[in-house]
Amino acid sequence: xxxxxxxxxxxxxxxxxxxxxxxxxxxxxxxxxxxxxxxxxxxxxxxxxxxxxxxxxxxxxxxxxxxxxxxxxxxxxxxxxxxxxxxxxxxxxxxxxxxxxxxxxx
Amino acid sequence: xxxxxxxxxxxxxxxxxxxxxxxxxxxxxxxxxxxxxxxxxxxxxxxxxxxxxxxxxxxxxxxxxxxxxxxxxxxxxxxxxxxxxxxxxxxxxxxxxxxxxxxxxx
DNA sequence: TTAATAGTTCACAAATATATGAACTATTGT
DNA sequence: ACAATAGTTCATATATTTGTGAACTATTAA
Numbered sequence: 001x002x003x004x005x006x007x008x009x010x011x012x013x014x015x016x017x018x019x020x021x022x023x024x025x026x027x028x029x030x031x032x033x034x035x036x037x038x039x040x041x042x043x044x045x046x047x048x049x050x051x052x053x054x055x056x057x058x059x060x061x062x063x064x065x066x067x068x069x070x071x072x073x074x075x076x077x078x079x080x081x082x083x084x085x086x087x088x089x090x091x092x093x094x095x096x097x098x099x100x101x102x103x104x105x106x
Numbered sequence: 107x108x109x110x111x112x113x114x115x116x117x118x119x120x121x122x123x124x125x126x127x128x129x130x131x132x133x134x135x136x137x138x139x140x141x142x143x144x145x146x147x148x149x150x151x152x153x154x155x156x157x158x159x160x161x162x163x164x165x166x167x168x169x170x171x172x173x174x175x176x177x178x179x180x181x182x183x184x185x186x187x188x189x190x191x192x193x194x195x196x197x198x199x200x201x202x203x204x205x206x207x208x209x210x211x212x
Numbered sequence: 213t214t215a216a217t218a219g220t221t222c223a224c225a226a227a228t229a230t231a232t233g234a235a236c237t238a239t240t241g242t
Numbered sequence: 243a244c245a246a247t248a249g250t251t252c253a254t255a256t257a258t259t260t261g262t263g264a265a266c267t268a269t270t271a272a
Contacts, residue, residue: 007126007133013198014129014191017120019260020113027113036219049261051220061201070218070269078200084193085120087186092119094184095167125230142249155231157250162229176239176248214272221266228259236251242244 016060017085021045021053026076026085029063033075122166123191127151127159132182132191135169139181 016022024043028034040050054074057063062081066073076082122128130149134140146156160180163169168187172179182188 004126004130007129009202010191010195010198011124011126011129013201014120014123014194015259017194018117018124020110020117023113023117023120024110037217040219046262047219048221048263052260055220061204062197067268072219078197080193080197080200084190084197085116087190087193088120088123089116091168091184091186091190092116094186095119096115098167121229143247146249152232153249154233154251158230161250173238178249216269216271218269219267222264223262225262226260228257230255230257232253232255234252236249238248238250240245240247242246 013060013062016057016062017088019053021050022057023085025053025057025074026062026081029074029076030082033066033073035071035073037071039074119166119168122163122168123194125159127156128163129191131160131163131180132168132187135180135182136188139172139179141177141179143177145180 017026021043025039028039028042036047036050036054039054040047043050054063054065058065058074062077064075064077066075123132127149131145134145134148142153142157142160145160146153149156160169160171164171164180168183170181170183172181
C-alpha cells in the first residue's frame with residue numbers, strides 16, 4: 001500500500017484521540033464496558049453529541065458496541081488504545097512538569 | 107487540577123498525531139533527528155506548511171528543536187510519542203486485517 | 213395499543229484546522 | 243556589503259469538526 005495512504009489512515013485513527021470528550025470516554029472504558037446512559041451520566045452534555053462522538057470512535061475502530069435489550073454497551077476495541085492514550089497522558093504530564101520546573105527556576 | 111481541564115490538555119497533545127503529515131514526521135524522526143530541509147525533502151509540500159506543522163508539534167511538546175548554524179534540527183521530545191504512535195498504527199493494522207477477513211468470508 | 217426509555221440521525225450554524233503565497237529574519241559565504 | 247541558504251510568520255481562503263435541537267427508531271412495560 002502507498003505510504004501516504006497509510007499515513008492518512010493512521011492519522012485518521014489518531015484523530016479519535018483528539019477531543020476532550022473522547023479522551024474522557026476512553027478513560028472511563030479502561031476498566032469495564034459501559035452503556036450509553038452510564039457514560040452520559042459521567043461526561044454530561046447532550047445525548048446527541050455523545051452519540052455522535054461514540055459513533056465516530058466506533059467507525060474508526062477504537063470502540064466496540066454491543067446491543068443488549070434497549071441498552072447499547074460500549075467498550076474499547078483493544079488494550080492498545082488505552083496504552084497509547086496513557087502514553088500520551090504521560091507526555092503531557094512530563095511537559096507540564098518541565099514547564100513547572102522552568103517557572104520555579106525564574 | 108480539574109478533570110475536564112486535564113482531558114482538554116490531553117486531547118490537545120493527542121491532536122498532534124491527527125494529521126498525515128505529522129504522522130509522517132514522527133515516523134521519520136523515530137531513528138534520528140533531522141533538519142527541516144531533510145524532512146521537507148522526504149515529505150514534500152511547501153516549506154511554509156511543513157514549518158507550521160513542526161511549530162505546532164513543538165508547541166505541544168512532542169518535538170524538540172535545536173538550532174545549529176543555519177539549520178533547525180527536529181527530534182521527538184520523548185520515546186513515548188513514538189511508542190504511542192506505533193500502538194495506534196497497530197490498532198489501524200488490526201482493524202484493516204479484521205475488515206479483510208470479513209470480506210474474504212463473503 | 214400507548215407510553216416510556218434509550219438512544220440515533222439529520223440539518224445547519226459556529227468554531228477550528230489546514231494550505232498557500234508573499235514577506236520577513238537569521239546565518240553563512242564571497 | 244551583498245547574495246544565498248534556511249527557514250518562519252502572516253493574512254487569508256477553504257475545508258473539516260463540533261454542538262444543538264428536532265425528528266426519528268427500537269425495545270420494553272403497562
